[in-house]
Amino acid sequence: MSEPIIRTKGLSFSYDENKNPSFDVREVHGVRDINISIERGEYVAVLGHNGSGKSTLAKLLNMILIPNSGDIFIDGVRITDENFTEDDVFDVRRKVGMVFQNPDNQLVATVVEEDVAFGPENLGLPREEIRRRVNSALAAVGMTEYARHAPHKLSGGQKQRIAIAGIIAMRPDVIIFDESTAMLDPLGRRDVIEIMERLNREDGITVINITHYMDEASRADRVIIVNEGEVAFDAPAREAFSNISDLHRMGLEAPQGVELMAALRDAGLDVAENVLTSEECIEALNSFLQDK
Amino acid sequence: MISDITLGQFFPGYSVLHKLDPRTKIIIAILSIVAIFFANNPITFLLITIIAVILIWISRISFTVVIRGIKPILLILLFTMILNIFMTTGEGDPLFEFWIIRVYTHGIIRAVFMAWRVILLIVITSMLLTYTTSPISLTDGLESLLLPLKLIGVPVHTFAMMMSIALRFIPTLIEETEKIMNAQKSRGADFSTGSLVNRAKALIPLLIPLIVSSFKRAEELATAMECRCYRGDKNRTKLVKLELRTRDYLCLALSALLLAAIILGAILPYNMPINIAFYDLLFYKI
Numbered sequence: 102m103s104e105p106i107i108r109t110k111g112l113s114f115s116y117d118e119n120k121n122p123s124f125d126v127r128e129v130h131g132v133r134d135i136n137i138s139i140e141r142g143e144y145v146a147v148l149g150h151n152g153s154g155k156s157t158l159a160k161l162l163n164m165i166l167i168p169n170s171g172d173i174f175i176d177g178v179r180i181t182d183e184n185f186t187e188d189d190v191f192d193v194r195r196k197v198g199m200v201f202q203n204p205d206n207q208l209v210a211t212v213v214e215e216d217v218a219f220g221p222e223n224l225g226l227p228r229e230e231i232r233r234r235v236n237s238a239l240a241a242v243g244m245t246e247y248a249r250h251a252p253h254k255l256s257g258g259q260k261q262r263i264a265i266a267g268i269i270a271m272r273p274d275v276i277i278f279d280e281s282t283a284m285l286d287p288l289g290r291r292d293v294i295e296i297m298e299r300l301n302r303e304d305g306i307t308v309i310n311i312t313h314y315m316d317e318a319s320r321a322d323r324v325i326i327v328n329e330g331e332v333a334f335d336a337p338a339r340e341a342f343s344n345i346s347d348l349h350r351m352g353l354e355a356p357q358g359v360e361l362m363a364a365l366r367d368a369g370l371d372v373a374e375n376v377l378t379s380e381e382c383i384e385a386l387n388s389f390l391q392d393k
Numbered sequence: 394m395i396s397d398i399t400l401g402q403f404f405p406g407y408s409v410l411h412k413l414d415p416r417t418k419i420i421i422a423i424l425s426i427v428a429i430f431f432a433n434n435p436i437t438f439l440l441i442t443i444i445a446v447i448l449i450w451i452s453r454i455s456f457t458v459v460i461r462g463i464k465p466i467l468l469i470l471l472f473t474m475i476l477n478i479f480m481t482t483g484e485g486d487p488l489f490e491f492w493i494i495r496v497y498t499h500g501i502i503r504a505v506f507m508a509w510r511v512i513l514l515i516v517i518t519s520m521l522l523t524y525t526t527s528p529i530s531l532t533d534g535l536e537s538l539l540l541p542l543k544l545i546g547v548p549v550h551t552f553a554m555m556m557s558i559a560l561r562f563i564p565t566l567i568e569e570t571e572k573i574m575n576a577q578k579s580r581g582a583d584f585s586t587g588s589l590v591n592r593a594k595a596l597i598p599l600l601i602p603l604i605v606s607s608f609k610r611a612e613e614l615a616t617a618m619e620c621r622c623y624r625g626d627k628n629r630t631k632l633v634k635l636e637l638r639t640r641d642y643l644c645l646a647l648s649a650l651l652l653a654a655i656i657l658g659a660i661l662p663y664n665m666p667i668n669i670a671f672y673d674l675l676f677y678k679i
Contacts, residue, residue, distance in 0.1 A: 201613065205565050209557075209558065209614070209617075211529045211561045222631055224622055253561075
C-alpha cells in the first residue's frame with residue numbers, strides 16, 4: 102500500500118488559555134493522542150459535538166496550529182519537523198486546502214474571480230495559468246456567470262461555492278471542509294455537498310468533511326467520531342451508526358432513518374437493521390409494510 | 394437603507410475615462426491639481442474649465458450628478474469666499490467701507506475665482522478618480538505607483554492589501570450593523586430620539602458587538618488567508634496586470650502639454666508683456 106496522504110501519530114494539542122486572546126469567545130478544546138491515517142482519494146466525515154476538538158484537528162493538519170506532541174505526516178513528509186521552513190509550510194498548505202464555516206470571512210477580494218485567483222496568485226503561478234485555473238474552478242462550482250460580480254451581493258451558498266473555487270484553484274490533494282455547511286440554507290448545503298462529492302469522485306481529491314450533520318456524515322465512506330479530544334470511533338459509515346446508544350452518550354444522534362428504525366425496533370417491530378440513508382429507510386419500511 | 398451607501402460614488406461605465414489605466418488617471422489628477430494651483434488669470438481658468446467640461450462630457454456622467462457632488466462642500470466654498478472678500482486689499486478706493494471691513498472689487502473677483510478653483514479641484518479629481526475608477530483598481534494603481542517606495546522599506550503591498558480588505562468588508566460590516574441595530578431595536582433600544590448625549594450613549598450597545606465581531610472576522614480571515622498560502626508579496630503574481638496602452642500614453646502626453654500651457658499662461662504675461670486684444674481682461678492677475 103502506498104503512503105497515506107495524511108497520517109498522525111500520538112497527536113496532542115492543547116490551547117494555552119493565557120495565550121488565547123480574550124476576544125475569542127469560542128470554546129476551545131484541544132485534542133489528545135490522535136492516531137489516524139487517511140488514504141488518497143478517501144471521503145471521510147469527522148463528527149463530534151461542539152467543542153469536541155474536531156476543528157482543532159483540522160487546523161493541525163495544515164499547520165495553522167502546531168501540535169504540542171506527536172507527529173503528522175502529509176504525503177509522507179513529517180510536518181512536525183522542527184527544522185521546517187516557511188517554504189515547507191507553504192508546500193503543506195498547498196496540498197491541504199481548507200474551507201471554513203463563515204463564507205464572508207474567507208473572501209478577500211471585491212470581485213469573485215479575483216478572489217478565486219487569490220490562492221494561485223500566492224502560489225506565484227504565471228498569469229495565463231491563473232486565468233485557466235480560475236475559469237475551471239468557477240466552472241466546477243457552477244459560478245462562471247458570476248465571475249465579475251461582487252461577492253457581498255451573493256447568497257451564503259454562492260459565497261461558499263466561491264470559497265471552494267478559491268481552494269480548488271490551488272489544486273490541493275486534500276480539501277478539509279470545516280463545518281462549511283453549518284451557516285447555509287438547505288439549498289446551499291445541498292450544493293456544497295454535491296460539489297465536495299464530485300471533487301472526490303471525479304477529481305480524486307481526498308475530502309474530509311467536518312460536520313455535525315448526521316445525514317452528511319452518512320454519505321461519506323468513512324466516519325471518524327471525535328469525543329472530548331479523542332478519536333472515539335473510526336470505521337465505515339454503516340458501522341459508525343449501528344451503535345446508537347454510544348452516539349447518544351457522545352452528544353450525537355444517528356441519521357434520522359437510523360434513529361427511526363431503532364425506535365421501531367425498540368417498540369417491538371421487526372424492521373430491517375442495516376439502514377443508513379433516508380432512501381434505505383423508506384425501502385425498509387415499504388418492505389416491512391408489504392410483509393404484513 | 395444604509396446598505397444603499399455606495400463607497401466613493403463609483404459609476405460603472407465603458408467610457409474612455411473608465412478604461413484608462415488607474416495609474417494614468419492618478420498621475421493626470423496630480424498634474425491637474427498642480428495646474429489648478431498655477432492658474433491665476435481668467436485665460437488659465439477658462440482653459441481648465443473647458444478641460445473639466447470635456448472630462449464630464451466624455452465620462453457620460455450627468456451634470457446633475459457632478460453638481461450633487463459639489464453640494465457637500467458648499468459651506469467650505471462660502472467660507473473661502475467670505476475670507477477672500479474681507480481679507481483682500483486692492484488698489485484704489487474700496488467698494489464700500491463699514492467699521493473695520495473694507496471690500497474691494499479685486500477682493501470680490503478673487504473670491505469668485507477661489508471658489509471656482511475649489512470647484513474645479515473637486516470636479517476634475519472626482520471625474521478622474523472616484524466617479525470613473527473602481528476602488529479596487531484605484532488601490533491597484535496606487536500600489537503600482539508607490540512600488541519604488543519599497544526600496545526604502547515602505548510596506549507598499551501590505552498597505553494595498555489592507556486597503557482592499559477594508560473595501561471588501563465595508564458592505565459586510567454595514568449589513569452587520571443593520572442586523573445588530575435591528576436586534577437591539579427589537580429589545581427596545583432607541584437610536585433616533587432623545588438628546589445628543591442619549592443618542593450617542595445608545596450607540597454603545599451597537600458599537601461593542603460590532604467591534605467584537607470585527608476582531609473575530611479579522612482572525613478568521615487571517616487564518617483563511619494563511620490557508621490559501623498568503624505570505625505577503627513574496628513571489629506573488631497577479632491575475633489582472635495593469636497595462637499602459639496607447640491611449641494611456643496619449644492622455645499622459647496631452648495632460649503634460651496642457652499643464653505646460655497653463656503654467657506658461659500663468660507665468661509668461663508678467664515677464665514679457667504681449668500685445669494682444671483683451672490682454673487686461675484675459676490676464677487679469679487674480
